[in-house]
Amino acid sequence: MRLLQLGLGAVIALSFFVPISHAQGPAKIEPGFDYRVLPVAQPLDTKGKVEVIEFFWYGCPHCFDFDPEIMAWEKRQAKDVVFRQVPIAFREELMPHSQLFYALEALGKSNLNSKVMFAMHRENKRLLNENDIADWVASQGVDRNAFLAAYRSFAVVSKARAARQLGDAYRIDGVPTVAIQGKYITSPSIAGTRAKAIAVMDHLVDKVRKENYK
Template sequence: MISISKRAFVVLTFIFLSGIASAQGQKIEEGFDYRVLPVPQPVETKGKVEVIEFFWYGCPHCYDFEPELSAWVKRQPKDVVFRRVPVAFRDDFLPHSQLYYALEAMGKGDALNEKVMYAMHKENKRLLTEPEIADWVASQGVDRNTFLATYRSFAVVAKARAAKQLAETYRIDGVPTIVMQGKYVTSPSIAGTKARAIAVMDYLEEKIRKDKYK
């Protein structure tokens, strides 16, 4: 009985792994795994692969996708330019966009972005009012007055509003959404899974290179 069970386990394991390999090897197709914008948008850096993640701090799907996306970004070569654009689908979400650009302006983005999301999704902090945001940032060892001056600055407010306009230009209707080279759009919801979305991003990256960054 033991030998039969072992044999059955081996067979089932082989079938399971074969299924995974088959799923990973599925052809990536336009219209199913990604879509092409009808009007491509200009990229900021020529001769590079431009990758934009449209996200919102308060989005649970963005928080869920963050580990896979961060790992993908870390393994990219120098010809890949990655940036995030915060999306405010409502005006009362604009403080989140200001928070993002204020932290970026202070050189604190890389250190605190994931902590902002953790605070919102695991500690139930909304971070929607200026006092609440300033209190939280100060709790992370950042000078409160310096942060508020940056948060209220014309440059940061202008960037937050420009990001909202950019999301509308790209017709972003959900997050997280990845746009590559100003025209290829994918996401875990479009591709079906987080792993599939990463595979699509790898595919599009190579396609953009083959097309000489067009």
């Protein structure tokens, strides 16, 4: 009888012990596993702020999946966080997508970016030549001639090429990838999941604040 009581006591003790051992809070975020530190920090456009860049490509299915989450993340950031997107063309034939991004930006139509991705990934539109791109943009209520003027402009073409060079400077070899303060890199593939990547971004933003935005 005493052995049974001891056994029952052990079971009861174990039943209390197991939940406690798992109640450790959020998973630890570690450099080298959840994010990487660039060997050479890149210059910042804004001082005294947290600079966050999402490198992406319209045609990337992972970018399409991540887009709603990172847009929601941006909306809840404090005023000291400066967020921007940079389109990456890993091959020359994909440069029209980068020009599309900057032409929409020049026209104040960046709100169409998510629709561009939806058209590519849900409506099977490639949008890789000028006429197809202009036709699609016009279907969204944008003046076709005004768009083409922006799309062909020296400023837009220069920005598209500069974006590619920036990706090289940050050693971007896949998208989506998020750079924070010119020196930290994370992504859903690095962190393991989209949710973990968002958690890592929050962690890094707080880290930069503690480092006095350096």
